[in-house]
Amino acid sequence: MxxxxxxxxxxxxxxxxxxxxxxxxxxxxxxxxxxxxxxxxxxxxxxALPGLVDLHTHLREPGREDAETVESGSRAAALGGYTAVCAMANTSPVADTAGVVEQVWRLGREAGLVDVQPIGAVTVGLAGERLAELGAMADSAARVRIFSDDGHCVADPKLMRRALEYVKAFDGIIAQHAEEPRLTEGAQMHEGEVSTRLGLIGWPAVAEEAIIARDVLLAEHVGSRLHVCHVSTAGSVEVLRQAKARGVRVTAEVTPHHLLLTDERAETYDPVFKVNPPLRTAADIAALHAALADGVIDIIATDHAPHAVEDKECEWAYARPGMLGLETALSIALDVLGPEWDLIAERMSRTPARIAGLTGHGVDPAxxxxxxxxxxxxxxxxxxxxxxxxxxxxxxxxxxxxxxxxxxxxxxxxxxxxxxxxxxx
Incomplete structure (x- = not known):
């Protein structure tokens, strides 16, 4: 070598x-x-920092190789300073079987640019109706330990409880996209002053907060591990703060864009600013900054969500939600946190590696x-x-x-x- x-x-x-x-x-x-x-x-x-670790990456392969492949996403990750990424399950076909997660894992090994750790779906086809093959994915060559229907909420509380109980047997994690779907039907952006002025249907903060509150209670009851994806509201921070004070086994992430950009960006109607959960207010951003600093929010995760041109360069209402993040995340962290290198290493490398169980990553150079x-x-x-x-x-x-x-x-x-x-x- x-x-x-x-x-x-x-x-x-x-x-x-x-x-x-x-x-x-x-x-x-x-x-x-x-x-x-x-x-x-x-x-x-x-x-020199420990290689960055992303707990929330969309690599799109298999199925949408026009938007991203495991190889192109791995290259973007390496250029962003990452040495490991966790690939979300909303591919086509969905990564809800051992076969699909092993395919993603092998593609990552072939690319050889970062370690690609697949995340398995919680439910079959992300449909929220019955559990996917959690055990088979955990026992596969990919050794899946995190499961998420990201892009969709596991809205059924009984199903969410069953998932938490199932993964407890091998110390797995359910990563929840917190969105009560009945409160966000037709939603286009954050519900507030800007949405009212623009005439766009709002996505209320309580739709996120209600699911997080429910899920921390379920995780506390079961004694299992819960991870909350892309926290975006001040109210969510308070729910998490209280849960952690009680000893609930919950971790949480915030994205670079939710740390920097507000819902006022929607005033241009540029669909590049359409994301789920939506960009929130300056007050929410301030609460997220404070929570990241004091550890209520454990990590920065990119939610890197590439989309083909036809899915983004269209009218706002028809555009797919999501933003790129891998190649700019560290720059946003520096912009938001300043050169707080130990904090950056903790939130972008050590802690995400520990949550995901990625041996050899998240370790300071020594x-x-x-x-x-x-x-x-x-x-x-x-x-x-x-x-x-x-x-x-x-x-x-x-x-x-x-x-x-x-x-x-x-x-x-x-x-x-x-x-x-x-x-x-």
């Missing part, structure tokens, strides 16, 4: 030092290292640990050009925005997937 010596680099915000990668692991971290056989990467002014890491230039600023993104889709809400930070290098088990800001393969 190749050897790489990153010189004068800050490890998770610490003082500059040298970092030697050899045989797939971090061999040494010390000052003034010498390795004549190693490729030298000048790390002056750069920060002698003997797998060399899954990313190197960031925090002083760089870049203007987002959709045509330059690695994703097959172009539905980024940050087009032509100038954001902080640039991924200089990403290493997966000691081999570079990104060098000098460019994909290696």
């Amino acid at each position: 190749s050897a790489y010596l990153i010189t004068n680099v800050s490890v998770v915000g610490g003082p500059p030092t040298d970092l030697l990668i050899r045989d797939g692991v971090v061999a040494e971290v010390a000052d003034n290292l010498s390795a004549p056989d190693a490729t030298v990467v000048d790390g002056t002014g750069l920060v 002698p003997g640990v797998p060399a899954n890491l990313t190197v960031v230039d925090p002083a760089a600023r870049r203007t987002i050009e959709p045509a330059e993104l690695a994703s097959r889709s172009r539905n980024t809400p940050y087009a032509r925005m100038t954001l902080p930070g640039r991924i200089v290098a990403t290493f997966l088990r000691g081999e570079p997937t990104v060098l000098d800001g460019k994909a290696v393969k």
Whole structure:
């Protein structure tokens, strides 16, 4: 295997030092290292972080390879500093059997750019009527441990209870898309002042909060693990805060776009800003920032949702919800949190790796640990050009925005997937 010596680099915000990668692991971290056989990467002014881990990625394959493939999504992830992503189940066919999750897992291994861990569906066909093959997916080569109908809520409380009970046997997790469907029928954006002014049907905050409140009670009753996808409201934060104070086994994520963008973006009627759950208010964003800082919200997850041109460049009412996120997530985190490197490492690497049970990921660079890491230039600023993104889709809400930070290098088990800001393969 190749050897790489990153010189004068800050490890998770610490003082500059040298970092030697050899045989797939971090061999040494010390000052003034010498390795004549190693490729030298000048790390002056750069920060080395544990490779980022995304708990919420849509890779679209199988079925919608026009929007994204496992390979193109993996490349986007590597360019965003990720070494592992969890692929959501809403493919076509749905990842509700051992065969489909193994297909996604193998495609990830063939691409070799990030570790792709499939998430299995909770219900057959995401229809919310009967449980999918949870045990078979857990026992498959993909070793699925997280199950989600993301894009759809497991609305039936009896079915949700059964799912929580089932996965408890192998310490699995149910990841819920919290949306009471009877309260969001026909909804187009956040219900509030802006939706009233624009004449668009609103998606009320209580539709999210009610499901989270129900599910934390179910998880508490069963004693199982619950994960809440893309939390977006101040009320949801308070429900989670109370649940955690009682010791409920619940974790939660927030997306970059819910940390930065408000419902006022809908005033342009540009469908790139249509997402589910919808963009909320400035007050919601403030509550999400505080919850991320104090740990009520555990992680940042991208909800990377690529869409083909015909599904986005159309009238708002007919556009599919979703935004790209993998290649810009760290920049948004820097914009929102500032250079709080330990907090960024915790929310974007250590904790998501721990939740997903991804051994070897989410570990700070240190002698003997797998060399899954990313190197960031925090002083760089870049203007987002959709045509330059690695994703097959172009539905980024940050087009032509100038954001902080640039991924200089990403290493997966000691081999570079990104060098000098460019994909290696």
